[in-house]
Amino acid sequence: MRGKTAEDMRLLELIEPVAEAAGYEIVRLRLMGGDKQRRLQIMAERAIDGDMMVEDCAKLSRAISEVMDAADPIAGEYMLEVSSPGVDRPLTRLKDFATFEGYEARLELDRMAEGRKRFRGVLAGVDGDNVAIDLEGEEHTALIPFSWIIEAKLVLTDELMKRGAEVRAARMAAEEQQQTSE
Template sequence: MRGKTAEDARLLELLDPVAEAAGYEIVRLRLMGGAEKRRLQVMAERAVDGDMNIDDCARLSRVLSEVMDAADPITGEYVLEVSSPGIDRPLTRLKDFETYEGLEAKIELDRLAEGRKRFKGVLAGVEDETTIAIDLEGEEHTALVPFAWITDAKLVMSDQLMKRGAEERARRLQSDMTSEEEG
């Protein structure tokens, strides 16, 4: 889910270790566009706290550019775009479903389940390291969905998500101010 195509998967194999060595985790990678001008979109976050600010984007972009220039894995011209996953972020790793438990999400499957592929509900964690749990709208029981069936998942913008984002920013600012006072 972090990449959609075989080419995305090869780029992840190349770039994951580089990002990790720099202290980041790639949340999602997409190579988009035709043969002429392509765009390599990398969504990432700091491994230590899940944050990603403009300085982090620039730093990771420089590190990835060096490797991409040396390895030259993409034919033709492309533009590298490094960004934060954003507040209504994609959920691409099993750990994302744990981290954002209690928040509303939309998921799409690669097959029909109970006659449909798209579901919306509140994330209820992870079962047995291969299955996500979600409390679906209008359903009495928690649904268990194999992680391998999910092709797309993202958080839904809500007041609860906005509040959580604001609380996390306030904590980071407080932590930064405390660090500056001690230093």
């Protein structure tokens, strides 16, 4: 899910070690567009705290650009875009489903399950290689194999917005405390 196509996966193999060495984790990579106007979109976060500031995007972009210029894995011109996954982020790794337990998400599967491919509910963590989700109107928690999920994203809710505000407030307080102690 972090990459959609075979080309995405090759680029991920090239770029991921660079991101990890710089202290970041790639959440999702997509090479989009046709032959003339392509865009390499990389969503990443700091490995240490899951945050991603503008300065982090610039730092990671520079590191990736060096490797991309040397390896030249994309034919023609492209634009590199490095960003934060955002508040209503994609869920691309099994650990994301555990991290965001208790928040609402939308899942799309690569096959039919219970007569449908799309599900919406509250994440209930993980169980082995399965994503646990409490579906609206269902009595029991559903377990969906992670390998069946082709797209997953948090739903923008008041609870998720509150979490985002709390994370920003904590980060600002930590930065202010650091500046005071210097």
